[in-house]
Amino acid sequence: MEPHLATMSNDNTKTEPTNDVKPSENEDDNSWHLVGTFKTTTVDIKHYYVVPPQINIDNYDLPSLQFQNLVKKVNLEPGVIYKLRIAAVNSCGRGPWSEAAAFKTCLPGAPPAPSNIKITKTLDGGAHLTWDAPSNASCLITGYAVYLAVKNTATDNTVPRQHQQQVSQMAFVRVYGGALAECSVNAGQLLQAHLDISSSSKPAIIFRIAARNERGYGPATQVRWLQDQQIPYHNATANNSLKRTSSNTNSAGSKKQRLAPAGGGPNDA
DSSP, X not given: OOOEEEEEEETTOOOOOOSSSOTTTOGGGGGEEEEEEESSSOOOOOEEEEOOTTOOGGGOOXXXXXXXXXXXXXXXXXXXXXXXXXXXXXXXXXOXXXXXXXXXXXXXXXXXXXXXXXXXXXXXXXXXXXXXXXXXXXXXXXXXXXXXXXXXXXXXXXXXGGGGGGSOSEEEEEEEEESSSEEEEXXXXXXXXXXXXXXXXXXXXXXXXXXXXXTEEOOEEEEEEEOOTTSOGGGOOTTOOOOOEEOOTTOSSOOOEEEOOOSSSTTOO
């Protein structure tokens, strides 16, 4: 397997450029730190490395930079929003960066992610979601937040053309906040949903659900709700067949994802 290069951004800091483009022409690179190069598709990240501005990480490997004391190791902090991007590397060099994925590290004592998410279609074309409270929660659960992935309509006007491939095509908006372990999302809200086609042959609507206690929100569970590929959801009728699948990045065979929230809750929009 070819190695993968990862960099991380913390919106509260400014660091060094990570490619050949000058900072004045590529300001986004000033906020990216080096995480490492990996030969697997999963990794636990606990820290990143600050690289001097004159160093182009495409020309150096991390062990060499560490041997020459050219990098500073910085541990992730709790309750902080970070962004992560990944690029594949082979004998010809580094490929393009992936879309930036945002996440928020949890505070100590925050509740685990909800489980056993179920989604059913309502008569009006909306969706009804239910879930189980987090297991092994050390504190009383005080509420939940449900987020829906919607089309990111702001990217075209705010992002330079050369950076648009790195910008996510979706954003998350909160569609529920309350104490009950269930909620309904109406058809009007689903009309704004982003249809994800990255992980299956059928498009899917994406939800994220997180629990809250006195310490704040814990990590979110991401769920992909499969749609009928033959009939676009935005033209759907009451006869659409809608299916659900859940995902988990911690298991290669399963598709249930545990995602740390990015914002006051999971990815506040």
